[in-house]
Amino acid sequence: MNAPDETTQPVASVEQVSVRYGTQLALHDVAADFATGAVGLLGPNGAGKSTLLKVLLGFVTPTSGRMHVLGLDVAERPLEIRARLGYMPESDGHIPDMNAVSFVAYCGQLAGLPESDAMQRAHEVLYYVGLGEARYRNIETYSTGMKQRIKLAQALVHDPDLLLLDEPTNGMDPKGREEMLELVIDLATRKGVNLILSSHLLPDVEATCARVVVMHQGTVATQGSIAELKERRRQVFEIRIKGAHDKFVQALQGIGADCHDAEDDLLRVFVNDDQGPRDLFAVATAHDIQVRHLRPSVPTLEDVFAEAVGEE
Amino acid sequence: MPIHDQSYRRYGGNREAPGAAWLVIARFGIKAALSKRLCLWVMLGAWSQFFVRSVIFYLSANFPSMDVLAPSVQTFRQFFEIQWIFVFFVTVYVGSGLIANDRRSNAIQIYLSKPLTRVEYVTGKLGVLVFFLLGVTLLPALALLLVQVMFSASLSFVAENLFLLPAITLYALVQVLLAAFSILALSSLSNSARYAGILYAGVVLFSNAVFRIVQGFTSTTGLAWLSFQANQDQIGDVIFRLPTRFESPWFMSALMIFVVIGLSAWVLERRVRGVEVMT
Numbered sequence: 001m002n003a004p005d006e007t008t009q010p011v012a013s014v015e016q017v018s019v020r021y022g023t024q025l026a027l028h029d030v031a032a033d034f035a036t037g038a039v040g041l042l043g044p045n046g047a048g049k050s051t052l053l054k055v056l057l058g059f060v061t062p063t064s065g066r067m068h069v070l071g072l073d074v075a076e077r078p079l080e081i082r083a084r085l086g087y088m089p090e091s092d093g094h095i096p097d098m099n100a101v102s103f104v105a106y107c108g109q110l111a112g113l114p115e116s117d118a119m120q121r122a123h124e125v126l127y128y129v130g131l132g133e134a135r136y137r138n139i140e141t142y143s144t145g146m147k148q149r150i151k152l153a154q155a156l157v158h159d160p161d162l163l164l165l166d167e168p169t170n171g172m173d174p175k176g177r178e179e180m181l182e183l184v185i186d187l188a189t190r191k192g193v194n195l196i197l198s199s200h201l202l203p204d205v206e207a208t209c210a211r212v213v214v215m216h217q218g219t220v221a222t223q224g225s226i227a228e229l230k231e232r233r234r235q236v237f238e239i240r241i242k243g244a245h246d247k248f249v250q251a252l253q254g255i256g257a258d259c260h261d262a263e264d265d266l267l268r269v270f271v272n273d274d275q276g277p278r279d280l281f282a283v284a285t286a287h288d289i290q291v292r293h294l295r296p297s298v299p300t301l302e303d304v305f306a307e308a309v310g311e312e
Numbered sequence: 313m314p315i316h317d318q319s320y321r322r323y324g325g326n327r328e329a330p331g332a333a334w335l336v337i338a339r340f341g342i343k344a345a346l347s348k349r350l351c352l353w354v355m356l357g358a359w360s361q362f363f364v365r366s367v368i369f370y371l372s373a374n375f376p377s378m379d380v381l382a383p384s385v386q387t388f389r390q391f392f393e394i395q396w397i398f399v400f401f402v403t404v405y406v407g408s409g410l411i412a413n414d415r416r417s418n419a420i421q422i423y424l425s426k427p428l429t430r431v432e433y434v435t436g437k438l439g440v441l442v443f444f445l446l447g448v449t450l451l452p453a454l455a456l457l458l459v460q461v462m463f464s465a466s467l468s469f470v471a472e473n474l475f476l477l478p479a480i481t482l483y484a485l486v487q488v489l490l491a492a493f494s495i496l497a498l499s500s501l502s503n504s505a506r507y508a509g510i511l512y513a514g515v516v517l518f519s520n521a522v523f524r525i526v527q528g529f530t531s532t533t534g535l536a537w538l539s540f541q542a543n544q545d546q547i548g549d550v551i552f553r554l555p556t557r558f559e560s561p562w563f564m565s566a567l568m569i570f571v572v573i574g575l576s577a578w579v580l581e582r583r584v585r586g587v588e589v590m591t
Contacts, residue, residue, distance in 0.1 A: 057425055059586030079330040079427040087425035093418035096409075097344070109336045110426040112327040121323060128320040154422060159323035191320055 010068075011036050011162050011194045012056055017065030019051055019218075026051045027062070028218045034196050038188035040205030040226075041198040042305060043215035049198040050090060052215070053164045056196075057087055070161055083112055086155030090166040090198075092147050094139040100126055101135040104153045111158035118157065125153045129183060144171040148180065156187075163187065163195040169204055177204075184208045206301045214308040221308035230299040234270045237280060238262070240293035251283045260306050266293070268303065333428035337436025342443050345406050351444075354405060358398035358448035361391065366459045373463040383460050385473055389552045391453055392483060396541070398448045399491055404512055406444050407495035409505030410437045411584065416503040424586040434496065434580050441492040450484035475553065483551045487544060490569055494540075497576035500583035516540045533558040536565065543568045 012034040019027040027048045041049045054060045056069055058078035067074040069081045095103050101122050108118030126135040129149040134142070139150055148168060155163055168184065169177040185208050187193040199205050205212055206226065213223040222229060241248055249259045249267070257280075258270040269280065277294060284291045345351045365387070372381040414420050423433050457476065460469055470476065494515070499508040523539035536542040536558035543565035549556045556562055 054587050057586065059421070059424065079429070082425060083327065083330060083427035085425075087421075089418065089421050089425070091418050091421075093422045095419050095422070096413045096417050106336070106340055107422065107426065110333050110423065110428060112330065112333075112427060113323070114326060114328070117323070117325045124320060155425075156320070158327075158426075187320075192322070 010034055012067070012069045012196065014052070014055065014067045015065055017052075017055060017062045017067060019048075019055060019060055019062045026218055027055070030065070030215075030218070030220055032213045032220050032223055034194075034213070035211050036194050037211070038184065038195050038197060038209040040209035040212040041196055041215065042200070042202065042205050042212050042301075043221075044200055044309065046217075047200075047215040047309075048218040049200075049215055050166055051218075053087070053166055053196070053198055056164065057082065057085070083158070084161045086158070086160035086163045088151045088155040088163065088165045088168055090170060093151060094147070096140065097138065099136050099138055100131055100142075100150055100153070103139055103150065104157050107154040108157040113158055121157050121159070122153075125156045126150075128156070129153045130179060145173060145176040148172055148176070152180070152183065156193075161194060163193055165195055165197045167199055168197065169199070169201065181207050202301050202305055212301070212304075214305055216309040222304065226301055226304070229304045230301070234258075234272055235276070236297045236299055236303065237269045237271065237277065238293065238295050238297045239267045239269055239280060239291060240265055241267070241284065241289050241291055243289035244287070247287055248284065248289050251287050252280070255279060255283060258307075260303065268297065270299075270303070330427040331432070333426065334432040334436035334439060337423075337428075337433065338439030338443065341410065341437065341440030345440065345444065351405060354398065354401050355444070355447060358395065358402065359452055361394050362452040362456055362459075365391065365456055366463075369456070369460050370463045373460075373465075383469065385476060385552055386554065388453060388456070388476060388480060389548060389554060391456060392449065392487070392548060393545070395449055395452070396487075396544075399445060399487055400513075400516065402444050402448055403441070403491040403495050404509040407441050407492065408499055408509035408512065410440060411496060411499040412502050412505045412508045415500070420584060421586045430581070430584050434584055437496055438492050441495065442488055445488040445491060446484060449487055450481060453480045453484060479551045479553070483548050486547055486551070486569065489573060490544065493573045493576035493580075497579040497583075500580055534560050536560040537568045540572070 010033040014030055014032050017027055017030045018025065030048070030052060032052075041052065043049050051060060055062055056067060056074060058074055058081070061075075070084055072081050074081060095106065098106070101119070104122035104126060105115075105119040108121050109115060113121060123132075123135065126132055129152050131146060131149050131153065134146065139147070142150060148171065152165070152168065155165075165184065169180050172180060181204060184195065184197060188195055188208070197205060197208055209226065211223075211225050212229070214221045245267075252259050252269055255275070256272055257275070260268045260270075262268050271279065277296075280294065281291060368381050369383060371378045372383070411420075414423070420433070424430065454477075457470065457480065461467060495508070495512050498511045498515070499505070502508045502511070519538060519540040520542065523536055523542055526535045526538065527533055533542075536546060537560050542558060546556055546558050546560065546562050546565040547569065550562045
């Protein structure tokens with residue numbers, strides 16, 4: 001899977017948007033630009049990703065700030081925006097007692113397509129998302145993965161210019177997940193559909209998006225091209241040690257290094273440009289710590305994410 | 313070649329301007345209800361009174377000895393009183409799941425992600441109910457008036473009771489709007505159609521029971537406005553220019569009907585949203 005090329009023309013932008021649910025501040029002064037192509041909306045659960053999508057849809061009225069989608073003001077022209085926008089919600093959503101093709105055609109009609117066109121498009125998009133053979137089955141008999149696909153189909157039926165995908169791979173098996181991500185890439189690269197993919201899964205975003213907006217606790221922690229965000233990081237090394245882990249981390253921080261825990265007892269250590277393995281060995285020797293493994297690595301989206309949300 | 317490369321293409325056809333989605337919702341709801349056999353039976357049952365009264369009209373118009381059966385304003389008033397039971401069944405059967413089922417399956421956010429407003433969504437759902445309820449109230453009542461003219465071959469009855477046409481229309485609308493708004497509001501309060509239906513039946517029966525108990529204690533019908541059904545009866549009498557059956561002022565009943573419709577609209581405004589906020 002190849003991530004699409006980036007461009008910088010925004011299809012959606014939010015300016016100092018704040019949203020409050022009762023006493024809970026869900027979004028606080030959020031400012032972000034979503035460029036054309038595929039943009040990832042990344043963040044841990046509860047970061048405000050879904051709320052931001054709902055603000056763009058006009059479901060939630062912000063307490064302050066302005067939003068533009070496809071060049072239109074969300075507060076002033078929500079219906080025109082929604083006519084050109086497809087939304088795949090996180091939770092299961094369908095009309096009861098309907099088969100897939102009727103449901104998708106109905107959604108097409110709701111979006112303004114004539115009845116015959118909506119039915120034709122319903123067949124097409126159901127084949128496209130891989131439900132062609134199951135299109136006459138009642139949706140309530142679908143598996144979780146199939147329900148994800150039908151949600152994508154209803155979002156696509158009216159041929160939107162912008163797709164909002166909220167956790168599109170939730171509950172899917174590895175094969176289904178890969179197929180869903182391929183569809184997302186295909187839409188963004190070959191079909192000319194702009195999309196915002198909200199996910200807490202870094203690999204999903206990295207596989208499909210060229211740009212990312214990272215959210216944390218209702219604010220934008222960082223945003224930009226994934227490649228550029230990675231380049232901003234310093235040199236990185238993977239180290240596995242034997243001995244006092246905390247003492248070693250503390251010592252590394254003392255020389256200006258930044259340490260993040262990774263899997264298999266590995267430490268990912270970010271050092272300044274004038275530092276290198278020699279300095280790491282020196283710290284280990286000084287604290288009587290045995291280095292079992294050390295190799296240079298490359299910055300990942302996970303590193304960007306960890307730094308943005310302040311995880312150690 | 314992956315299957316997705318074979319099928320998806322951009323759409324270049326026409327699109328309706330926003331504003332007509334309520335018709336799509338109403339049409340779909342009507343089709344869905346008509347596809348159920350029980351609904352057809354209920355509708356057919358609701359027209360049985362029309363057929364019986366048509367026969368009576370025919371007999372009274374053609375056999376002088378049966379003059380006693382000739383129609384009057386009271387006949388049309390009674391027609392609506394008997395139709396009430398069908399209004400009740402249609403309201404519960406068609407209306408209880410209209411929003412509750414959408415809530416259960418998270419369909420409201422799908423609807424509202426399309427170019428339609430919450431008002432359009434509710435209007436579409438109301439359209440379904442109004443279609444069926446007018447089909448068991450206004451339509452058979454007007455048909456009955458037409459049948460009377462046809463069988464008597466005279467417009468004299470209509471001419472003598474010119475107010476009957478607007479009275480039939482107005483009372484049918486009062487019944488239909490009250491029932492439709494109430495059941496939709498109750499349907500929006502629950503994820504279960506069954507629960508919404510029981511709740512509606514409860515409101516109708518319980519309010520009437522309270523009124524009857526109070527009447528038993530006080531030996532007066534001054535508190536008829538407590539009853540969902542008594543309010544309609546009282547207003548019906550006023551609309552058909554008949555003596556009111558309860559001692560409570562008719563405007564209290566009118567006020568209660570407005571309050572119930574207003575309250576239902578407020579509930580719908582609160583409950584039909586793309587996002588449910590729990591605070």
